[in-house]
Amino acid sequence: MKKQTKMRRFVKKRILTVVAALLLSASVLIGGFVFMDFMDRTIYDESTAHLTEIYHQANQTLYNKVSFNWGIMRMWAPYLESAQSDADVYSFLAQAKEEYQFTDFFFVSRDGSYIALDGERGYLDLGRTLSQLVLEQQPIVANSVVPDKPEIMVFAVPTEKGSYNGFDYEAIAITYNNKDLVDSLKISAFEGHGSTFAVLPDGRVVLDSSSVDMSGVHNILAMLKNSAGFTAEQITALQNAFAAGKTGNLEFSINGTGYYMVYGSASFQNWTILGIAPKAIVNANMNRLQYTTMAVITGIVGILAVTILLLVVQNNRQQLRKKDQQLLAREELFSNLSRNVDDVFLMIDTETGKVEYVSPNVHRILGVSPEAVQTDFHVLCSAGDDNCASRLEKLMQMEQGVQQEWDRDFIHQETGEPRYIHVIGFINDVQGAKKCIVDLSDRTGEHQTTLAVEAALEIAEKASKAKTDFLSNMSHDIRTPMNAIIGITTLMKNELHQPEKLAEHLGKLETSGQLLLGIINDILDMSRIESGKTTLNVEKMNLPHQISQLDSVIRQQAGQRRQTFTVATHVQHENVLGDSNRLKQVLMNILSNAVKYTPNGGHIRLEIDELTHTEHYTKYRFVVQDNGIGMSEEFQKHIFEPFERERTSTVSKVQGTGLGMAITKSIVDLMGGSISVESATGKGTRFEVVLEFPIDTEADTAQKTQALPEEEETTSPLSGMKFLCAEDNAINAEILEMLLEANGASCTICANGQEIVDAFAAVKPGDYDIILMDVQMPVMDGLEATRRIRSGENPLGKTIPILAMTANAFLEDMQKSREAGMDEHLSKPVDIRALEQTVKRFRVTPPPKINNGIARFRR
Known part of the structure; x- marks a missing residue:
């Protein structure tokens, strides 16, 4: 009986022990699972927080780059709107392109068409962002493709409506190769296995800075659905999060490899920046901690099986070790982070x-x-x-x-x-x-960006001030002769019966017109020089003849102010090869200034010396000396800069654009020479120009044989001429008709190119001797009219001389005239003497003394 009772107690005790062991084991297992779940959540939270911080920096870098590009383009817009010419725009943007290293600059129209700085046109596919740019007036950044070029990233901002090279635009854009922005998304963490993407709400990849693990991904949502097994509901939820600009994280697996993904809004447009990195690499430190903890728990369970006391002691030791390892892991994590910030x-x-x-x-x-x-x-x-x-x-x-x-x-x-x-x-x-x-x-990068923005702003402010100063000067200098022209015209209306006063007024009217024309020519010359379009027309030139022409003009100007003008020439080689017009322009600018800034009764001297010469080249020194008002030492440093005039009461009374000496210096540089100035206030000025020319050996030899004097013409070369003229401006047509009739010629006026083509179709030999053709006309311009006359059925169209008479005075305009078939190009206003000289070049026989004869010409 006792044995049974004892046995029952033993069995009961064993059962209680087993139950206790089971309960303890269950408690340990439950605690282990709870702990493992806690560790997994902790690792996930720590890792995603780590990822979020790193990829936030990449996001911020991309945002700074986008914001910076938008900012500089907004600063450019006011300058582009107020630029004086397309050449100024091109120069400004070419400098900006060199400074900011973008690939291309485009002016963009409402329909997405563009024109580049070099005039190339095309279509920029901006997709749905085009309406955001043009209609909603918001800056954009978008992928696009231009034919024959790699895929580009376009930064664009809206502007006021403008025009460049005849192309109307409503926005401006700069482009970078995609690689430039991809580099801003790269991160150096995660042993090169980290990937960064910029995606649209539908998952399409805009920018791809991926590792080998994620290469070839074109749509993140499609990748998650097809490779990671995401459900349609999960894909929809993630797509909505992208569209709403939310921030979040998730994990997924592809082919047994786990990945973390964090995402957040790019803060512009509807882009989302997301980062992907393998869990194993991100959790490397945490996994070591987890495995160590598991080993510790296993040891604790084993020790608990032996004795509760050892379990408690061992547990305390492991808890302390755990804390130390956590501290070390955090310190290592912080050190790794700090290395990359x-x-x-x-x-x-x-x-x-x-x-x-x-x-x-x-x-x-x-x-x-x-x-x-x-x-x-x-x-x-x-x-x-x-x-x-x-x-x-x-x-x-x-x-x-x-x-x-x-x-x-x-x-x-x-x-x-x-x-x-x-x-x-x-x-x-x-x-x-x-x-x-x-x-x-x-903050070095941010500071440099700030300095660059400030420098760009300073450039824009200087450009704005230069424009304001230029407009102020031009307004004054153009209005002055215009005021004289209008005023004298009014006086002439009231003095029609006083011939002596009319003659005086006509002289002043001509002087004011020449002054106005000189101002316009200076502005055009400066424009050509700054755009690099000025060239030299090298031809045979007789130096004494050029000086004689200068002498006749300057001596008249000096005589009006009772000044003494002397010329001294010491040259051996009189005939050279050079641009005679440009040489006269240089010396005329200097001599005219000497006359203007020398008081009445003063002295002006022009001296030409031949310095050295070789078998083929000779060097001359041109010196202009006056005893005028002189210049300050400070102003001499800026005399060759555009729009510079010394600010003194004496100088301010003299009209001028401030461009003459800048043009002179540019021409001397173009001719390979040098120019210098010496002056003192109140003591006069000395200009010295040194130029080298090729010797015209043939002309020098021929000059030894004296030519017979030419018979002086007693009648105008235009006498008896019959002109067919195209001129759409009624007043200009009337003036041209009166000038020709005053010189014994007759003319027929056509109002546009189509009329002159129709009129010439019926022309017979002897009807007209020459055609004067305007260029810019309605219905049909002069270039097209000339081409049709030259290619028409009337055989006279192949031989009759056609002269362009137009306000288009640039070199490229002259080239277009000759390419269309014109024989010569004359600029307006009409210079009857220039017309006479040009007509003489085409005449073979002298004009008849009666108007019914036919003069013969050669082309």
């Missing part, structure tokens, strides 16, 4: 002044080793200014809760590169001890 962190004990922690990136950012900083943190002051030491000492004395921050320029101690550092310091309590936390944030 541009912030140096220090923790200093306020009592001992010992640096207890310094992030290892201090060597990369400031060129100082972590060991040197831990030895004495004042070593940082060698990279800063004199106030650095006192600033750091004040940080150590701050109260908890107080924060100080300032900006300082530092010098990298190894490379010598300047760094712009933002310093933040505060006091924190760590386990009862006061610690000074210092953050040295490298």
Whole structure:
């Protein structure tokens, strides 16, 4: 009976022991599962937070790049709208392209068409963002493709409606190769396995900075659905999150490999920036901690099987070890993070002044080793200014809760590169001890961007001021002769019966017209020079003949002011090869200024000396000396700059554009010569120009044989001529008709190109001797009319001389006239003497004395 009772107790005890063991095991297992779940969630939260911080920096870098490009284009827009010419726009944008290194600049129209700086036109496929740019007036960034070029990223901002090279635009855009933006998304963490994408709400990849793991992905949502097994509901939810600009994270697996993905809005348009990295690499440190913890738990379970006491002791030890490992893991994680950011962190004990922690990136950012900083943190002051030491000492004395921050320029101690550092310091309590936390944030890139923006703004302000000064000067200088022309015209209406006054008024009217024409010519000359279109027309030139022509003009001007003008010439080779018009323009500008700035009764002297010569070349020195008002030493430094005039009461009374000497200097440079000036206020001015010309040996030899004097013409070469003229302006047509009739010629006027083509179709030999053709006309322009006359059925169209008479005076205009079939190009206003000289070149026989004869010409 006792044995049975004892047996029952034993069995009961064993059952209780087994039950207790089972309960204990169950409790341990449940606790283990709960712990493992906790660790998994902790690892997930820590890892995704880590990912989010790293990819946020890539997102911010991309946003800064986009914002910067939009910002500089907004600053360009006002200048483009107010630019004086397409050449100014081209020069400005070419300089900007060189400075900011974008691939192309486009002016974009409402329908997406574009024109580049070089005039190339095309279509820019901006998709749905085009309406956002043009209709909603919002800046955009979008992928696009231009034929024969790699895929590009387009940054565009809306502008006021404008025109470039005849192309109407409503927006401007710059482009980069996609690689430029992809580089801004690259991250150096995760051993090269991290991938960064910029995607649209439907998952399409806009920018791809992927690793080998994620290469070839074109749609993130499609990849998650097809490769990661996401359901349609999950894909829809993720697509809605992208569209709403939400921030989030998730994990997925592809072919047994787990990945973390974090995403967030790019803060512009509807882009989402997302990052993907393998779980195994992101969780490497945490996984080691997890495996260690599992080993510890296994040991605890084994020890519990032996004795509760050992379990408690072992458990306490493992708990302490666990805390130490967590601290080490966090410190390692923080160190890894700090290596990849541009912030140096220090923790200093306020009592001992010992640096207890310094992030290892201090060597990369400031060129100082972590060991040197831990030895004495004042070593940082060698990279800063004199106030650095006192600033750091004040940080150590701050109260908890107080924060100080300032900006300082530092010098990298190894490379010598300047760094712009933002310093933040505060006091924190760590386990009862006061610690000074210092953050040295490298803001060099942001600072350089700010300086670049300020420089661009300064350039824009200077351009605006230059435009304002130019318009002010031109308004004054153009209105002055215009006022004289209008005023004299009014006086002439009231004095029609006083011939002597009419003659006086006509002289003044001609002078004012020539002054106005000179101003316009100066502006056009400067425009051609700045655009690089000025060329030299090298031909045979007789130097004494050129000086004689100058003498006749300047002597008349000097005589009107009772000035003495002398010319001294000492040359051996009189015949050279050069641009006679440009040489006369240089000397005329200098001599005219001498006349204008020399008081009545003064002296002006032109001296030409042949300095040296070789078998084929000779060098001349042209000196213009006057005893006029002179110039200050300061103004002489700027005399050859456009629109510069000395600001004195005497000079301000003399009309001029301020372009003459700038044009003169440009022409002398083009001719390979030099120009210098010596002057003193009140003592006169001396200009010296040195030029070298090829010797015209043939003309020099021929000059030894004296030619018979030419018979002086007693009648105008235009006498008896019959002109067929195209002129759409009624007043200009009337003036042309009266000028020709005054010189014994007759003319028929057509109002446009079509009329003159129709009129010439019925022309017979002897009807007309020459055609004067305007260029810009309604219905049909003069170029097209000339082509039709030359190619028409009337055989006279192949031989009759056609002269362009137009206000288009540029070299390219003359080339277009000749390409269309015209024989010569004459600029308006009509110069009857120039017309006579031109007509003489085409005549073979002298004009008949009666009007019914036919003069013969050659082309």
